[in-house]
Amino acid sequence: MKILLYSPDNGVTKNFMPHLWMFLLQSLTPAGHEVVLIDGNAQPMDEAGIAQYVRKNNIGLVGIGCMTRMIAKAYRMADAVRAVGVPVVMGGPHVTEMPDEALGRISGKRHADAVALGEADETWPRIVADAERGQLKETYAPVDEFGQERKPSLQAYPAIPWNSLDLEQFNVVPKFAGAMLKRFRDGWGTFRIIPVESGRGCPYGCEFCTVTGFFGDSIRFRTNKSVVDELLLLKARAKSESGQIAVFFIDDNFAINPKRTKSLLRDIIAANAQVHWIAQISANLLRDEELVDLIAAAGGKWIFIGMESIDATNLADVNKGFNKPGEYAAVLQRLADRNVFAITSFMFGMDNDTVGVAERTLEQIRTWPAGLPIFGLITPLPATPLYARLEAAGRLTRPKHWEEFIPFAMAHTPLKMSIAEAHAEVKYGWAQTYSPEAIAHAVRSFSHKPLAYRINILVARLCFRGIYFPQMGPMAWVKVLGENAQTICDIVKECFRDWLTGMCKQPARSATVGTSGD
Numbered sequence: 271m272k273i274l275l276y277s278p279d280n281g282v283t284k285n286f287m288p289h290l291w292m293f294l295l296q297s298l299t300p301a302g303h304e305v306v307l308i309d310g311n312a313q314p315m316d317e318a319g320i321a322q323y324v325r326k327n328n329i330g331l332v333g334i335g336c337m338t339r340m341i342a343k344a345y346r347m348a349d350a351v352r353a354v355g356v357p358v359v360m361g362g363p364h365v366t367e368m369p370d371e372a373l374g375r376i377s378g379k380r381h382a383d384a385v386a387l388g389e390a391d392e393t394w395p396r397i398v399a400d401a402e403r404g405q406l407k408e409t410y411a412p413v414d415e416f417g418q419e420r421k422p423s424l425q426a427y428p429a430i431p432w433n434s435l436d437l438e439q440f441n442v443v444p445k446f447a448g449a450m451l452k453r454f455r456d457g458w459g460t461f462r463i464i465p466v467e468s469g470r471g472c473p474y475g476c477e478f479c480t481v482t483g484f485f486g487d488s489i490r491f492r493t494n495k496s497v498v499d500e501l502l503l504l505k506a507r508a509k510s511e512s513g514q515i516a517v518f519f520i521d522d523n524f525a526i527n528p529k530r531t532k533s534l535l536r537d538i539i540a541a542n543a544q545v546h547w548i549a550q551i552s553a554n555l556l557r558d559e560e561l562v563d564l565i566a567a568a569g570g571k572w573i574f575i576g577m578e579s580i581d582a583t584n585l586a587d588v589n590k591g592f593n594k595p596g597e598y599a600a601v602l603q604r605l606a607d608r609n610v611f612a613i614t615s616f617m618f619g620m621d622n623d624t625v626g627v628a629e630r631t632l633e634q635i636r637t638w639p640a641g642l643p644i645f646g647l648i649t650p651l652p653a654t655p656l657y658a659r660l661e662a663a664g665r666l667t668r669p670k671h672w673e674e675f676i677p678f679a680m681a682h683t684p685l686k687m688s689i690a691e692a693h694a695e696v697k698y699g700w701a702q703t704y705s706p707e708a709i710a711h712a713v714r715s716f717s718h719k720p721l722a723y724r725i726n727i728l729v730a731r732l733c734f735r736g737i738y739f740p741q742m743g744p745m746a747w748v749k750v751l752g753e754n755a756q757t758i759c760d761i762v763k764e765c766f767r768d769w770l771t772g773m774c775k776q777p778a779r780s781a782t783v784g785t786s787g788d
């Protein structure tokens with residue numbers, strides 16, 4: 271049977287990173303089937319397009335997975351596939367929380383023949399076998415022989431064949447530039463960000479988060495060896511293509527068990543498996559100096575920190591009181607001292623937020639080492655304690671907000687400001703942080719560091735700007751590059767000077783962000 275795994279586009283950004291579930295299920299598919307992957311962020315497709323693709327390629331089963339924000343598109347695509355007589359199975363966080371919606375049991379249309387609840391590592395082979403026999407069941411749940419929920423162990427994690435997979439759709443270096451860039455420094459012919467998981471689960475139970483409910487508070491890890499082998503494979507592939515690879519450790523909290531994280535990082539270093547990587551770690555766990563030393567030595571470059579708010583009352587309200595705003599500066603400085611920087615994520619519209627929250631947050635951010643601040647709105651995702659609380663209080667203004675996804679729009683009324691005011695705060699945060707002046711300032715703040723760090727922060731800021739300000743087409747990029755022309759010119763001049771110096775003093779080289787293991 272030929273199986274298509276499809277992930278709908280998020281409508282906001284392009285293919286900066288593929289989704290892990292597709293590669294994982296591909297690797298877990300029993301032998302004898304062919305699995306093709308289409309990521310809508312890399313290969314945009316509409317309803318007619320997917321129907322035509324499925325017919326033309328004789329697809330026998332389509333698997334669709336996505337987050338809540340893409341579910342409306344996912345349902346439309348599923349409807350188009352089912353209309354041509356091909357069964358659809360849906361999985362991922364949204365349909366796990368709302369299976370009856372996908373199966374048309376609440377009201378309205380049925381979108382999926384079957385729904386995979388929760389983690390599908392063990393149910394996927396069964397789904398494929400049932401589909402082949404034309405006997406798909408409506409729901410597949412990860413349960414043991416007694417019907418009790420069973421979270422898959424990650425000890426026997428499948429080897430994803432990163433060395434042989436077709437990853438062209440996820441190469442962010444444009445084809446026309448690739449041939450030339452292959453010869454630049456250690457080779458930049460390709461650049462991909464690859465998702466890797468080392469473990470699952472987070473017990474912290476923040477009120478707005480689906481993770482504790484979905485993956486459970488039982489934390490599971492892969493073996494160090496399996497993670498190290500995967501990194502070595504990715505590193506070898508990048509080298510063979512004269513390209514670069516970076517890894518996003520998608521664990522919800524990469525250092526949730528610091529002892530185990532340290533042991534993994536030590537093994538990465540010992541095996542010389544360092545690639546540049548990003549990971550999500552909560553601020554409280556970054557108090558540990560030894561951990562931060564190891565992060566830097568093992569290739570860690572960017573840490574995503576869910577700071578959410580600088581207001582302790584807000585944090586307590588959402589059960590995230592373990593975040594201590596008073597220590598944010600020290601945590602970020604500890605990272606920056608080792609050349610590790612932070613993506614700091616904030617949510618506005620929280621219950622204790624009042625007008626001016628963005629500027630108050632920015633006042634703090636400006637005193638921290640430059641990084642990548644991002645701003646969103648607190649969103650009641652289905653099946654979260656936050657959703658239940660707001661529903662009970664009658665505060666949901668769009669209880670089924672996912673039926674019409676609107677980026678950066680609230681779905682409930684904040685307590686101390688209006689919805690419009692909350693939207694304005696988010697806009698202010700983005701506009702101030704990603705203005706040409708702010709970008710120039712961030713780049714200048716790295717002037718005591720090698721040039722590569724200035725290039726890194728410039729490119730990262732220009733890309734991150736696109737999360738809020740649409741930057742999808744070439745014209746949008748031309749505009750952004752034009753607005754930041756002065757900073758870009760300064761960097762290009764520096765690159766040229768650096769290159770000339772290098773030519774004169776061969777073989778001296780400066781540190782390069784993007785090459786492995788510096």
Ligand code: B12
Pocket residue numbers: 280282283287288289290291294332333334335336337338339359360361362363364386388389390391394397465467478479480481485520521522646651652
């Ligand atoms: C990596 C990640 C991202 C990446 C992007 C995704 C990518 N390219 O990988 C980044 C950092 C950009 C991101 C951003 C956001 N994310 Co995110 N992200 C994750 C994270 C940490 C890991 C995803 C992952 O790969 N998991 C590991 C795989 C193996 O698990 P999985 O995807 O769930 O797949 C398993 C099952 O669900 C199932 N399955 C999944 N799909 C399918 C399909 C079929 C057919 C079948 C059979 C089974 C199946 O099988 C898999 C194996 O068991 C998750 C949390 C988590 N731990 O999952 C949050 C998570 C998915 N993100 C979430 C959210 C809310 C967001 C944002 C909206 C946050 C924000 N406010 O901006 C943005 C939206 C970005 C966008 N524009 O789309 C929520 C989604 C909740 C929901 N109900 O939708 C999650 C669950 C975290 C949370 N806090 O609750 N995210």
Ligand code: SF4
Pocket residue numbers: 472473474475476479480481482522523552576
């Ligand atoms: S620490 Fe992060 S992953 Fe864990 S429950 Fe809180 S928001 Fe979710």
